[in-house]
Amino acid sequence: MSGRPAPVTAQKLDGAVLKVAGVVVLGAIMSILDVTVVSVALPTFQEEFGATYARVAWTMTGYTLALATVIPLTGWAADRFGTKRLYMAAVALFTVGSVLCATAGSITTLIAFRVLQGLGGGMLMPLGMTIMTRAAGPERIGRLMAVLGIPMLLGPIMGPILGGWLIDVATWHWIFLINLPIGVIALVYAYLVLPRDAPEPSESFDFLGMLMLSPGLAALLFGLSSLPEEGTITATRVWAPMVAGALLVIGFVLYSFRPEHPLLDLRLFRNRNLAVASITITVFIVAFMGAGLLFPSYFLQVRGESTLHAGLLMAPQGLGAMVTMPIAGTLADRVPVGRTVPFALILIALGLFTFTQLAADTSYWLLCGSLFVMGLGMGGTMMPIMTSALKTLHSHEVARGSTLVNILQQIGGSIGTAIMSVLLTSHLDDSTPVPLPDGRTVTEAQIAIGAQLNPAAAPGADSALIQRGLDFAAGAFASTFWVAFALVVLTLVPALFLPRRRRSADPTGDQSATAPIMVH
Template structure:
């Protein structure tokens, strides 16, 4: 364990001790963020490997995101109860075990289960790491700390798909998980040596009952909906039974949350108009955007015949676009109001998506890369200001609960978006090739790879993707309605905020 002397009061310079802590936290953040992006480019390979359909394989991403949403609220309670250093090392351990098991998966079901385990660890890495770093730096250096944590968040969406594509092509899909093992072991050793030891403190009672309602409820609801194409409609038992059970659990949670003292998700926050509007905007945004991001690399691999690595490289312009606007948008949203930043950002994203609603097997790459860059510019101007708008008018004592709620909404909506758009694509591919839903993607792959049917099959496949992206565009356009009611001016300093508007937490991009 190292001890560090705090910098002089008022100085925002990060001293050597804080920088050592920052290195450990950044390594953990890199693992968590890379694992939300490297998998997407491997989905087509995994579909063929396990002879399954896209609406099944997407659970590798959906299960991971739902696991993240599950453990985010646990992190604050566990940090107090067991200490942040212990929690951080436990999170690394869970993530390592999940990564090793995912690399050894023998079928799609085992891979989904091990991805969920990985998500339990990954979900705690970012919030616990943020807590450790902000405590080490002190309140007067929060801005510097957020800047440090922002680096892997900006680079992850660029580097993740490229690294994942290279590993899938040059080594094996299993190495998109095994790659975490050496990074995790180094992070674990550094955490044990560098992170300051903290003592567990008395904490509020955690709402485990609420967690056992929300997480299975969401999973059951998404599972029921994802069965619609293969079951042939909503009347099938495998559709309505899990969906109804999921809805029942979620409704029960809402009624219970209004009666218990420390609910998993504090619904009283939604009495604040700005917070509620921001959360509705965030929900539509994440459903549309994260769902589309799951499908983009598969279009390049399946319809255009690109390698996984090339698909990763083709996605890079979006990351560069976000890198340009994200830091600027965060600053300006605090000064001129979120609405004036978010609405133009959404318009840019919609403009970029137009190209993907007109896809063919021969759409020029310069057009697609330009569209991705424009979408990245819009995304960078949208996510952080929405998060800031959610927090800016709240009291200081509500900030931790609000940050937790924001992250839960983001991950849950992303999981729903991934599932819904994957279901639409699976159904469209099955319809184009005249096969059952479970065989749609495999039939498309076989037809595209056959020289005799390649041209026609590529056209049909691209057409299925264009229709799916049209649905994504419709969902994103709906986001304009709540976004129009976001704060249009700089908010007044909230009561009890000690003269400062708290910084928004980093948002994990997928």
């Protein structure tokens, strides 16, 4: 028709869209910084609070449990209260939680305050992407992510470096206090830039679904996350919440097709693109999040690097993603993701293969080069898959589609970290036992790792014993990386079913599909 408006593909990103993008970037960097900063601080928490690694790992696990609890509520709450109000509330809650974390005097209170942080952090990403979608429209999503990709990647690059530097030159408290100025700026910026909310009459709230899904996810992830500490799935603390959580989740799945407006809309999986991309991203997240836990641990525990140096050594991965993410964002608007994502996954597998050959003295040039190659693949994987998954959803499905994908990411991330933690711990426990004068027995690998983390606590230690322990520990990491490698290769199977043909224009003219979701 001659009166039809020009297609959105002909439009460039205007100033109004870029201003809204700035709000989302600030929230994303704040939340991503927090995750990556804490990952390099775990050994510091061990020393500061005199706790085991499994115990301090709950500073990350508690955050994840909170995410799983609050994410299902986000779609309904966005419809009920409006995205601007809810986004500002999420930023405020996250910022307050960060400040409280800095005041923690014990590992227990730190974990509790991390849960509070997670209640705010769980809403940031789905809300931010919903806001971006409505501002930009579906045909400009790929181009928009090309603009947003680089600043968003500053979080994972700068997080370990900034966290390591703050711990080295100041105290661990500052890794949380850095969120205070960013949070205040984000609040003011959101108030000034985001359009006024005009929430439509809200759907009825699915209380029964909430009573099954949120506690079910929390219990399931609690059991999974307890596995590294307990060391066996037969422990009551592991299997009991896992079984209870699984039953509640299964009950929710069976129930969710009955109400008109369920808490989590599983009917969206009827969309083939969303279903295939969700399977792909879930398998990939299990591998990526699990491996992501191992990289800094190897540098800290086997190579004896400081937290700052460990952060710097992780930077090549983010730099590699910075190279390909803008390209992938542009291609996502033009080339079906089924033609690009498999090649990106192959790059990740190639880079990860190096880590299956780890030794106690593997060249840093080789490791950093491999991380860079993995980063190149990362930049061409996450955003295109999410673009494909959610680009075909209509405007009324935006918030709920984002919520659904975020839930799958959190479950996949928790499964990945639990699997890799258990495997690594199991391999390390197979090291030669050494009896101590006080009657305790530790392994050579544990002694060697302790000497690397705190050389001052092991003066005059048997150098031959430490070297044997380090060699064994490096082999334990390599064996665990084989599992992550296999999972990345497995991801190629669903990736081959991603769209390989361009989608024709929506005959309804609906331009309000949704945007990709950043991993949190």
